[in-house]
Amino acid sequence: MKKNFITGLLSGVCSSILLFAIIGTLYVMADGKVNEYNNNNNVGIESEKDGQPTLKAEGFKQIEDKLTFLEMLVDNYYLEEVDPKVYADGIYKGFISSLHDPYSTYYTAEEYKALMESSSGVYHGIGATVSQNTKTGVITIVKPFKTGPAYEAGLHPGDILYLVEGEEVTGVDLTEVVSKMKGAEGTKVRISVLRDGETKPMEFTITRRQIEVPTIEYQMLDNKIGYIVISEFDEITVSQFKEAIDKLEEKGMRGLVIDVRNNPGGLLEAVCRMLDRLLPKGLLVYTEDKYGNRVEEKAEDSQKLKVPLAVIINGQSASASEIFAGAVQDYEIGTIVGTTSFGKGIVQKVIPLTDGTAVKLTISKYFTPKGRNIHGTGITPDVEIELNEELLKEIEIPIEKDNQLQKAIETVEEKIK
Numbered sequence: 001m002k003k004n005f006i007t008g009l010l011s012g013v014c015s016s017i018l019l020f021a022i023i024g025t026l027y028v029m030a031d032g033k034v035n036e037y038n039n040n041n042n043v044g045i046e047s048e049k050d051g052q053p054t055l056k057a058e059g060f061k062q063i064e065d066k067l068t069f070l071e072m073l074v075d076n077y078y079l080e081e082v083d084p085k086v087y088a089d090g091i092y093k094g095f096i097s098s099l100h101d102p103y104s105t106y107y108t109a110e111e112y113k114a115l116m117e118s119s120s121g122v123y124h125g126i127g128a129t130v131s132q133n134t135k136t137g138v139i140t141i142v143k144p145f146k147t148g149p150a151y152e153a154g155l156h157p158g159d160i161l162y163l164v165e166g167e168e169v170t171g172v173d174l175t176e177v178v179s180k181m182k183g184a185e186g187t188k189v190r191i192s193v194l195r196d197g198e199t200k201p202m203e204f205t206i207t208r209r210q211i212e213v214p215t216i217e218y219q220m221l222d223n224k225i226g227y228i229v230i231s232e233f234d235e236i237t238v239s240q241f242k243e244a245i246d247k248l249e250e251k252g253m254r255g256l257v258i259d260v261r262n263n264p265g266g267l268l269e270a271v272c273r274m275l276d277r278l279l280p281k282g283l284l285v286y287t288e289d290k291y292g293n294r295v296e297e298k299a300e301d302s303q304k305l306k307v308p309l310a311v312i313i314n315g316q317s318a319s320a321s322e323i324f325a326g327a328v329q330d331y332e333i334g335t336i337v338g339t340t341s342f343g344k345g346i347v348q349k350v351i352p353l354t355d356g357t358a359v360k361l362t363i364s365k366y367f368t369p370k371g372r373n374i375h376g377t378g379i380t381p382d383v384e385i386e387l388n389e390e391l392l393k394e395i396e397i398p399i400e401k402d403n404q405l406q407k408a409i410e411t412v413e414e415k416i417k
Helices: 001-031 057-079 085-097 109-120 149-155 174-181 234-248 267-276 320-331 402-417
Strands: 104-105 123-126 126-131 139-144 158-165 188-194 202-206 209-212 216-221 225-230 255-259 282-289 292-300 309-313 335-338 347-353 360-367
Touching: 057 085, 085 104, 104 109, 109 158, 109 174, 109 347, 126 174, 126 188, 139 149, 139 347, 149 202, 149 282, 174 188, 202 347, 216 234, 225 402, 267 282, 267 292, 267 320, 282 320, 309 402, 320 335, 335 402
Parallel strands: 225 255, 255 309, 309 335
Antiparallel strands: 104 360, 123 209, 126 139, 139 158, 158 188, 188 202, 216 225, 282 292, 282 360, 347 360
């Protein structure tokens, strides 16, 4: 019985890898490059792809034998009972994690569904954005939404997520942790956080409810300065952003400040469509894959921003936020204010599989219009200014006390004059 289970499990692994091979072949052939595979019968992993060793049937036989032995060890010695179904997901996740790329991951069907739900901008959960340090694995609460249950329960920006439903989450894939915090409306989730100044973890029981992510907030400040805060780049953000620009222009906006501090990024398509509303026709960003293939994203909208602009960034402005700030900086249509951004200059693609699962892989590097790849270095602001230390843990910073925002307003007012 156990032998049959392992055999079936390895068949699943082989099928998944075969699917990847099919996808990869179609991709390569589309660019006129066809790889030949060595089909000799040497034992182990002697066949080659582009001169590199690759797994074949004999190699999987060795893996199958070892998995059978490991299963025997777990059955005989491991303290707890194990559902055999978890082995399959563990193998698939381990296969992708062997890449040692913090941005590549395998999603179960449930995790993939949650990912698609979150990118749409509407889901059921606690109502907070979180980010993960790729080096330490620490997950931090970035922003509880003011109308969400996390805010009402008392979670603060900067809280370190320690436990979800009693299980430690440091080092666990961020998407998996987020999916655990989501669930049916009205259900509860137990969360423990570590907070500066507290000697013990703080525990919260939060009731999930439907969240429509407020990815855009905007208002008109003094002297007709528009102020737009973008918390992430989702599908819903594009229409929210265009509406904000239109409304502010109708009110006679003379200058604009766009705030992408603590914005972890989002969809490449979304940020490009938003930049199209601001920039003249031309290159917005381009990507290059492992083969040197270049794909360009361009502004095509005849509309463009006609007032002075400043964009505020910080160390938690990542990915799509950096594409946004980088394009504005390269076109010199706005001043970048704040501190150096996170430095994520690579692009991931989610590849859905036929069984409802999916894999996210890093597939390319992105470059700003002037050819800058900022991976590991970030966007350096034109005007560097640190947020005052006493404001770092504030849930909501009053505009008049926000020294970074005030500096951005000052630069816009100078251009108006």
